[in-house]
Amino acid sequence: MNYLKQYRIPFSGLAAGNHDFEFEIGDKFFDCYEHSLVKKGNLNAQVSLQKQETMLIVTFHIQGTIQLTCDVCLNDFDAPTDFEERVIVKFVQEEWADDSEDDDVIVLKKTDYELDIATLLYDYINVRVPYYTKCSEQGLNITCDPEMLARISNEEQQSSEITEETIDPRWAALMNIKNN
Structure with a gap:
C-alpha cells in the first residue's frame, strides 16, 4: 500500500483558489486492489482542486485505456475510457465529524491536511467497466477471435x-x- 501514497493531495498549505494535479494510473495501481475488475491499464487522471474556506471541490478527468476480457471469445483487449467525475469535500469541527460519506460529499475534520484520492480513482474506474464486454463493442477496430x-x-x-x-x-x- 506504500505505492498508493503518491495519490494523496496535501491541501493544507495551498492558497484558496484552483490547483491542478496530474496522476498516472498503471498496472501497479490496480495490483494494490486484490478484487479489482481492472487488472491492467494505462490512464491519466487530471485532478482540479478548488480550495475554499470550508470545502474543496475536486474534479477528476480520467482518460486512457483499460484492459478487459471479452465475454464472447475470452481475448484480452484495450478499451478506451474518457470521463469526468466530481466530489465535494466538507470540513467540519472534530466533534461533529461522523465519518458518514455521501456519494458526492466527503466529510473531513478541520485538522486533516491531505486528501487520499486513490480509492476514489479506483471506484470511478471500476464503475466504468461494462457489465458485458465484447471486443467489437468496447474495443477500437477489434473483432472477436474467429477461431x-x-x-x-x-x-x-x-x-x-x-x-x-x-x-x-x-x-x-x-x-x-x-x-x-
Whole structure:
C-alpha cells in the first residue's frame, strides 16, 4: 500500500483558489486492489482542486485505456475510457465529524491536511467497466477471435445434436405441447 501514497493531495498549505494535479494510473495501481475488475491499464487522471474556506471541490478527468476480457471469445483487449467525475469535500469541527460519506460529499475534520484520492480513482474506474464486454463493442477496430467463435459454434452444434438424440420419450410428448 506504500505505492498508493503518491495519490494523496496535501491541501493544507495551498492558497484558496484552483490547483491542478496530474496522476498516472498503471498496472501497479490496480495490483494494490486484490478484487479489482481492472487488472491492467494505462490512464491519466487530471485532478482540479478548488480550495475554499470550508470545502474543496475536486474534479477528476480520467482518460486512457483499460484492459478487459471479452465475454464472447475470452481475448484480452484495450478499451478506451474518457470521463469526468466530481466530489465535494466538507470540513467540519472534530466533534461533529461522523465519518458518514455521501456519494458526492466527503466529510473531513478541520485538522486533516491531505486528501487520499486513490480509492476514489479506483471506484470511478471500476464503475466504468461494462457489465458485458465484447471486443467489437468496447474495443477500437477489434473483432472477436474467429477461431474461438468457430469453436463455440461447433460446440453448440454438437451439444444440440446430443440433446436431440437423448430425449426421453415422456419428455418428447411434453415438447409437443409447448409447440402448440
